[in-house]
Amino acid sequence: MFDIWLQYMKGRFVLDVKMRMQAGKFHILLGPSGAGKSTLLRLIAGLESDVNGKIEVPKGKPWLTPEGAVLPARSRSVGLMFQHHALFPHLTVEKNVAFGLSGDDISDQVRKLLLAVGLEERGKARPSQLSGGECQRVALARALAPQPELLLLDEPFSSLDGKTSREVEQLIRDLQRRENFTVLMVTHNRSEAYRLADHVWLMKEGRIIDGGEPDQLLLGKRISGRFQMQAEVCELDTDGLMAKVELLAEGRRFFVLIDETTVREQSIKAGNRVVLTAKATDFSLQTIE
Amino acid sequence: MAALLLSFELAFWTALSLIIIGMPLAYVLVYCRFFGRMLLEACVTMPLVLPPTVLGFYFLVFFGHESAAGKMIEAVFGTSLVFTFSGLLVASILYSLPFAVQPMQRAFEAVPNSVRDAAIVLGAGFWKRFLRVELPLAWPGVFSALVMAFSHTLGEFGVVLMVGGNIPGETQTASLLIYDHVQSFNEAAAHGLSLVLLLISMLSILAMLAIQRRIQCYV
Numbered sequence: 001m002f003d004i005w006l007q008y009m010k011g012r013f014v015l016d017v018k019m020r021m022q023a024g025k026f027h028i029l030l031g032p033s034g035a036g037k038s039t040l041l042r043l044i045a046g047l048e049s050d051v052n053g054k055i056e057v058p059k060g061k062p063w064l065t066p067e068g069a070v071l072p073a074r075s076r077s078v079g080l081m082f083q084h085h086a087l088f089p090h091l092t093v094e095k096n097v098a099f100g101l102s103g104d105d106i107s108d109q110v111r112k113l114l115l116a117v118g119l120e121e122r123g124k125a126r127p128s129q130l131s132g133g134e135c136q137r138v139a140l141a142r143a144l145a146p147q148p149e150l151l152l153l154d155e156p157f158s159s160l161d162g163k164t165s166r167e168v169e170q171l172i173r174d175l176q177r178r179e180n181f182t183v184l185m186v187t188h189n190r191s192e193a194y195r196l197a198d199h200v201w202l203m204k205e206g207r208i209i210d211g212g213e214p215d216q217l218l219l220g221k222r223i224s225g226r227f228q229m230q231a232e233v234c235e236l237d238t239d240g241l242m243a244k245v246e247l248l249a250e251g252r253r254f255f256v257l258i259d260e261t262t263v264r265e266q267s268i269k270a271g272n273r274v275v276l277t278a279k280a281t282d283f284s285l286q287t288i289e
Numbered sequence: 290m291a292a293l294l295l296s297f298e299l300a301f302w303t304a305l306s307l308i309i310i311g312m313p314l315a316y317v318l319v320y321c322r323f324f325g326r327m328l329l330e331a332c333v334t335m336p337l338v339l340p341p342t343v344l345g346f347y348f349l350v351f352f353g354h355e356s357a358a359g360k361m362i363e364a365v366f367g368t369s370l371v372f373t374f375s376g377l378l379v380a381s382i383l384y385s386l387p388f389a390v391q392p393m394q395r396a397f398e399a400v401p402n403s404v405r406d407a408a409i410v411l412g413a414g415f416w417k418r419f420l421r422v423e424l425p426l427a428w429p430g431v432f433s434a435l436v437m438a439f440s441h442t443l444g445e446f447g448v449v450l451m452v453g454g455n456i457p458g459e460t461q462t463a464s465l466l467i468y469d470h471v472q473s474f475n476e477a478a479a480h481g482l483s484l485v486l487l488l489i490s491m492l493s494i495l496a497m498l499a500i501q502r503r504i505q506c507y508v
Contacts, residue, residue, distance in 0.1 A: 042406075045406075045410055046410075047406050047409065047410070073409045073410055074411075074412045074413060074414060075412075076410075078410055079410070080406070080407065080410045082403045082406075084403065086401065086403035086404050086406070086407045087404075087407075088404060088407075088408075088421075088422055088426075089404075089426070090425045090426060099411050099413070099421075100411030142407075142411070145411075146411065
């Protein structure tokens with residue numbers, strides 16, 4: 001269990017956070033811009049000074065004690081992935097991943113990590129020769145290289161396009177489930193939180209205002225409602241990741257985008273009668289004048 | 290020829306000393322927050338706007354034979370800083386300080402904070418972070434500082450005249466000799482020496498631009 005209590009003040013901004021994170025789970029900090037989410041990650045990583053509180057971790061010495069004993073950032077077992085990858089631009093992919101490693105079998109570890117993120121062929125390339133998605137994959141491999149106790153992700157998908165974002169998202173989720181490391185990710189995107197998290201923390205104005213499982217927190221209490229309607233599939237158009245489905249319901253035609261996996265699993269074909277279930281979080285509302 | 294060689298020698302040692310002194314100064318100005326930081330930055334920048342004769346005058350007042358500092362230097366090193374090569378070197382270092390510090394300062398400022406933070410979180414201590422991340426990324430600025438300090442020292446006039454006294458073979462630099470040639474209506478000699486300095490300055494700037502471009506492509 002990660003037991004975190006932090007108090008921090010900078011100018012007029014005050015952060016006061018208490019949270020207990022279960023090891024091996026995917027935690028998400030959800031909140032609007034300016035809520036203090038990224039600051040909280042920096043405080044946990046040890047990148048800000050003048051902080052009070054405590055950070056107790058499952059293994060080893062506490063990173064911060066109420067008595068003021070602070071473990072420096074470079075001694076904390078933390079991996080940090082930034083919004084804009086922050087790769088070392090003058091180093092190759094291999095050297096970026098190897099930066100935090102020490103010992104005899106560095107090249108072997110680098111090879112395994114690059115294989116895990118699907119970039120085994122790109123080891124000699126420089127970051128300027130990679131796409132945005134590839135850069136984030138390298139950043140992930142680099143953050144995971146020293147086998148950190150806690151992986152911190154600061155809006156890692158916000159600079160990627162939709163398709164690439166979903167691929168990297170899936171990669172991180174798969175690796176987390178396989179290796180069972182603890183993740184704390186910051187986002188302001190509810191759908192991301194709903195898809196990825198085991199546990200969601202809602203943050204506002206420097207405080208955690210609620211926490212719970214995504215279903216309970218995002219659907220159950222505050223945003224209620226799920227609706228179903230019967231429809232007929234008119235056309236299916238797949239592009240490898242998403243499927244565009246044209247539906248006919250109540251005499252009207254409309255389109256929905258769904259995962260291609262769902263299409264395959266449910267064997268959906270044109271002409272099928274289907275039941276469309278939608279969650280309230282899938283919609284946004286806008287007043288019309 | 291002796292004046293030209295002396296100018297080169299002075300420019301070389303000044304540029305080298307300024308990299309050694311200026312790099313930590315630039316680093317401190319970028320990354321350290323302390324009381325008096327703005328005053329330190331103002332002192333480093335002052336030679337940009339200060340007339341060279343004023344700097345030379347205060348140098349003579351502070352390090353002259355009659356001053357306490359001058360007497361102490363003579364007692365410790367057995368030589369004076371006035372009308373000697375050592376004096377020229379110290380004065381040139383002071384006068385060219387902003388030309389070396391500012392490009393390095395801008396270069397360190399340009400290293401993204403997220404990249405530094407990534408190195409820290411990956412366990413890098415100060416030296417690993419500096420040698421493997423900050424310095425390689427700031428290298429174009431360090432090279433600019435080297436070229437600027439060298440070229441600026443090569444063309445110095447006011448400070449070297451005040452501090453060195455224009456002694457042929459000892460403190461007479463190429464720019465002082467050009468002045469002497471002009472004063473004695475020896476235009477041909479003035480032309481020849483001026484052309485040499487012009488070519489060297491042009492080549493230095495071209496080399497700086499070419500290497501910066503190569504480094505930027507590489508990064």
